[in-house]
Structures are given as structure tokens and as C-alpha cells.
Amino acid sequence: MEHLAVLVLLCLPVCSAYPLNGAARKEGSTTDFVQQYLERYYNLAKDTKAFVRRRDGGPVVDKLREMQKFLGLEVTGKLDSDTLDMMHKPRCGVPDVGDFATFPGMPKWRKTHLTYRVMNYTLDLPRDAVDSAIEKALSLWEEVTPLTFSRTDEGEADIKILFAVRDHGDFIPFDGPGKVLGHAYPPGPGIYGDAHFDDDEQWTRDTSGTNLFLVAAHELGHSLGLFHSADPRALMYPVYNAHTDPARLRLSQDDVAGIQSLYGSPSVSPDDPAVPPEPVPPGPETPAACDPNLSFDAISTLRGEILFFKDRHFWRKSLRTLEPGFYLISSFWPSLPSGLDAAYEDTSKDIVFVFKGNQFWAVKGTEAQAGYPKSIHTLGFPSTVRKIDAAVFDKEKKKTYFFVGDKYWRFDENSQSMEQGFPRLIVDDFPGVELKVDAVFQEFGFFYFFRGSLQFEFDPDARMVTRTLKNNNWFYC
Ligand SMILES: *[C@@H]1O[C@H](CO)[C@@H](O)[C@H](O)[C@H]1NC(C)=O
Ligand SMILES: *[C@@H]1O[C@H](CO)[C@@H](O)[C@H](O)[C@H]1NC(C)=O
Ligand SMILES: [Zn+2]
Ligand SMILES: [Zn+2]
Numbered sequence: 001m002e003h004l005a006v007l008v009l010l011c012l013p014v015c016s017a018y019p020l021n022g023a024a025r026k027e028g029s030t031t032d033f034v035q036q037y038l039e040r041y042y043n044l045a046k047d048t049k050a051f052v053r054r055r056d057g058g059p060v061v062d063k064l065r066e067m068q069k070f071l072g073l074e075v076t077g078k079l080d081s082d083t084l085d086m087m088h089k090p091r092c093g094v095p096d097v098g099d100f101a102t103f104p105g106m107p108k109w110r111k112t113h114l115t116y117r118v119m120n121y122t123l124d125l126p127r128d129a130v131d132s133a134i135e136k137a138l139s140l141w142e143e144v145t146p147l148t149f150s151r152t153d154e155g156e157a158d159i160k161i162l163f164a165v166r167d168h169g170d171f172i173p174f175d176g177p178g179k180v181l182g183h184a185y186p187p188g189p190g191i192y193g194d195a196h197f198d199d200d201e202q203w204t205r206d207t208s209g210t211n212l213f214l215v216a217a218h219e220l221g222h223s224l225g226l227f228h229s230a231d232p233r234a235l236m237y238p239v240y241n242a243h244t245d246p247a248r249l250r251l252s253q254d255d256v257a258g259i260q261s262l263y264g265s266p267s268v269s270p271d272d273p274a275v276p277p278e279p280v281p282p283g284p285e286t287p288a289a290c291d292p293n294l295s296f297d298a299i300s301t302l303r304g305e306i307l308f309f310k311d312r313h314f315w316r317k318s319l320r321t322l323e324p325g326f327y328l329i330s331s332f333w334p335s336l337p338s339g340l341d342a343a344y345e346d347t348s349k350d351i352v353f354v355f356k357g358n359q360f361w362a363v364k365g366t367e368a369q370a371g372y373p374k375s376i377h378t379l380g381f382p383s384t385v386r387k388i389d390a391a392v393f394d395k396e397k398k399k400t401y402f403f404v405g406d407k408y409w410r411f412d413e414n415s416q417s418m419e420q421g422f423p424r425l426i427v428d429d430f431p432g433v434e435l436k437v438d439a440v441f442q443e444f445g446f447f448y449f450f451r452g453s454l455q456f457e458f459d460p461d462a463r464m465v466t467r468t469l470k471n472n473n474w475f476y477c
Contacts, residue, residue: 093183117157124203137216163199174198184222290477299439300343312338380418432465
């Protein structure tokens with residue numbers, strides 16, 4: 001802990017004033033800078049003990065190699081000068097791996113006509129220059145898809161565009177001049193689809209500063225559902241190329257293939273039900289995330305996100321974003337029923353199992369697995385068990401806990417068998433949780449049990465409830 005605090009202190013003044021030309025790099029601060037870069041863009045675990053020079057490599061070296069491979073550098077696993085130079089280049093703030101969305105079928109807009117609104121303007125350029133850069137950027141994508149865009153000056157818009165410095169309300173502050181130029185969110189309601197530009201850059205029409213059209217074309221690619229490409233010729237390559245002539249910018253083959261895989265070409269729009277998802281506009285008939293009486297049917301993690309199931313819908317919460325997405329179960333998994341009883345993710349197999357009545361299904365990302373539904377009795381439950389209330393996979397122990405009434409069973413995922421000595425009473429092993437539970441999942445080393453409108457944070461090591469919370473405190477109500 002102390003070590004961490006020292007790192008942070010060292011880093012604040014050094015990183016923010018880091019010389020772009022690298023003239024006065026100090027050893028310690030470089031390590032911190034590299035660590036932050038890898039955390040930010042390559043999903044390096046935050047508490048990884050730095051060291052680049054461990055003989056057997058270690059996580060930092062693995063991530064360095066991943067970064068070198070992605071950005072097309074020589075893969076050395078070492079912090080050579082090319083690598084360090086690349087890390088200092090201006091770039092997009094969206095991570096290269098481990099992104100906002102981790103579903104294999106990327107989120108996309110379900111309509112072809114989208115609205116956009118420029119919420120505010122940089123003072124670097126006249127307004128009409130900003131408007132025209134955005135319009136030109138969108139038209140690049142418009143040309144190769146069935147998508148059309150129209151600008152609005154008031155009210156809601158699918159894509160909201162703004163200029164801001166440092167903290168600007170989304171927990172991903174900008175970083176002053178240089179390095180991060182902008183970021184954008186993948187399609188969806190609210191902040192999703194929006195594009196933000198760092199107003200500490202000097203935005204220009206030409207390339208004397210940072211060219212707004214080039215950066216906007218890239219960021220709006222994210223707004224439409226594209227992620228970073230490892231192809232350096234692609235517009236969706238994460239690093240800004242100051243040598244691109246804005247007048248001659250074309251989408252690369254890679255960009256076109258990417259966007260057309262989501263929306264098809266201009267004449268044909270694919271209506272592929274396997275391509276997710278259509279965010280559901282909240283309405284009177286749908287459950288409201290902030291209803292104080294909200295309860296859940298089932299909860300599971302999925303590739304680092306959390307899915308809260310309720311009737312025909314689910315909320316999808318990424319820990320990196322504020323607002324959860326809200327979807328129809330059938331828009332991701334047409335073969336799954338609504339009104340689930342229980343769900344859990346076996347992270348070692350990358351499979352989510354969902355339960356309803358005496359049956360269960362398996363999905364991998366958005367793909368339903370063949371051979372399901374199966375009977376829950378194939379897992380070893382006695383015939384007296386007709387349904388499961390809640391289930392959770394313990395990542396450390398590789399065991400799954402099934403909760404039924406006031407009892408629970410434990411299933412060994414390695415041997416695929418129900419363990420001896422079960423069921424046991426919930427009250428004996430999960431004191432404080434006790435009676436019947438609606439849903440449970442594991443996160444940050446805790447089990448979160450849900451019952452009615454309450455949730456219980458249970459520490460499995462201390463064997464006690466550490467906090468009792470409102471059900472929907474995951475939703476920033
Ligand atoms: C634009 O709006 C954002 C979000 O409300 C705010 O943080 C930012 O300061 C505004 N920028 C300008 C240039 O007014
Ligand atoms: C929540 O439930 C209680 C008790 O059933 C009820 O009195 C209250 O009106 C409900 N609140 C809302 C917002 O539905
Ligand atoms: Zn980007
Ligand atoms: Zn932002």
C-alpha cells in the first residue's frame with residue numbers, strides 16, 4: 001500500500017509534465033509512465049508490481065509484447081526506444097484491448113438514421129469549421145453503409161459531441177496537451193455513442209495543430225461500434241498520424257470491412273438476428289433501474305461485465321462505465337427464455353449457464369451452445385429439486401454454489417459432479433444471508449446476495465456480511 005502511494009506521488013508532477021521529446025526522462029518516472037500506459041490501453045492489472053526487467057518476463061513484459069504486436073512494432077518485450085516513442089505519440093483514449101464492451105458481437109445501432117448534436121465548441125476554430133469537420137467525418141462512414149446522419153441543435157441525439165478539458169463528468173478525464181486527443185463510446189443509450197475531444201489540444205483545419213477532421217473520423221468510428229484496428233493503414237488504428245493529408249483521407253479496406261460487418265453496404269442492410277443488440281428505450285411497461293422496489297431474477301458476470309436479469313430484459317453493467325445498458329434477452333440470445341431463475345459464469349470455460357424451472361442453457365458470448373437445454377437433474381440434483389433460486393461460480397475454488405430454498409449445493413466444475421455432504425443450510429455457511437435468495441454473483445472477492453430490494457455483501461474469508469446495500473446501487477441511482 002505504502003509502495004503504491006509513493007508511486008502515485010512521484011507520478012503526478014512527472015507524468016503530467018512529461019516532455020514529449022523525451023529529453024529529460026528519468027528512470028523511475030518512465031517505469032510509472034509505462035505502467036500507466038499498459039494499464040490504460042492494455043488492461044494491465046492495476047496492482048501489478050512493476051518490473052520490466054524480471055528474468056522470466058512477468059505481466060508487464062507480456063503486456064509490452066502485446067502492445068508491440070498490436071501497434072506493429074518489433075516484438076521484443078523490452079522497453080526499446082521505438083516502443084517508448086510510440087507510447088508518447090498522440091492517440092485515442094479508448095483502450096486497445098479490454099474495451100468498454102467485451103461482447104464478441106459488438107454493439108451497433110439498430111436503426112440506420114442517426115441524429116448527432118455538437119453540444120459545445122472549441123475556441124480554437126470557428127463554429128462552422130467544427131461543424132464541417134464533423135459532417136465530413138460522418139460522411140466517410142455514410143458512404144460505405146446504409147447509415148444516414150442528421151444534425152440537431154437541441155434535445156436528445158444519438159451521438160453527442162463535446163469539447164472538454166480534464167474532468168468532464170464521465171470518470172475518464174483528459175490529460176492536458178498531447179497524448180490523449182479524444183475518446184468515444186460504443187452505440188447505446190445515454191452517454192453511449194458520444195464522442196469527446198480534449199480541448200487542451202490545438203484543434204486545426206490543417207495539420208499545423210491536431211486536425212479535427214482526422215480525429216473525429218476515428219472517434220465517430222467508435223460511436224458507430226468499431227474498435228481499434230492493429231492495421232496501421234486503418235483509420236481505426238489507435239495512434240494519431242500527423243502525416244496523413246486530411247484532404248486525401250480514405251477509409252482503409254480494414255475500416256470498410258469492419259463497418260460493413262455491422263451495417264452492410266449502402267444498398268443492403270443485413271437484418272441478422274445474431275448481431276446484437278437493440279437497446280430498449282425505457283417505457284412504462286419496462287422495469288426501471290432506479291425503482292426502489294426493484295428485485296432481480298438472476299445475475300451473472302460475463303467477460304468482466306455484470307448482467308442483471310429481470311423478466312424479458314437485462315441490464316448490462318461494465319465497471320468502466322456509469323450507466324448500465326438495458327436490453328431484451330432475446331436480442332442477444334433468441335433461444336433463451338425470459339423470467340430466469342438463476343445464472344452463473346464459469347470463467348474458466350467462458351460459458352454462462354442460465355436456469356429456468358428444471359432446465360438450463362449454456363451460452364458463450366452471444367452464441368447459444370448446442371445440446372441445451374438440459375435437465376438440472378443431470379447435474380446431480382435429487383428429483384425433489386424443481387428449480388434453482390440462484391447460482392454463483394467461485395473463481396478461486398472453481399466450484400459452483402446452487403441455492404435452493406434455505407439450502408445450498410456445491411458442484412465441482414473440474415470433476416463435473418455434485419459434492420458429497422450437500423445440501424447444507426445456507427444459515428450455517430453464509431451467516432447473515434440466511435433465507436432464500438433471488439440472485440447472487442461474485443465480484444472483488446465478495447459474494448453479492450440479492451433478496452427482494454436488498455443486497456448483502458458477503459466476505460467468504462471472514463464468513464460474514466460486510467455491508468447491506470440497496471439492490472440497485474450498481475446503477476448509480
Ligand atoms: C462542454 O461540455 C462539457 C460537459 O458538460 C464540459 O465539461 C466542458 O467544459 C464544455 N466545454 C466547453 C468548451 O464549454
Ligand atoms: C414499494 O413497495 C411498497 C410495499 O409493497 C409500496 O408501498 C410502495 O408504493 C412501492 N414503491 C414503489 C415506488 O413502487
Ligand atoms: Zn480510438
Ligand atoms: Zn469523456
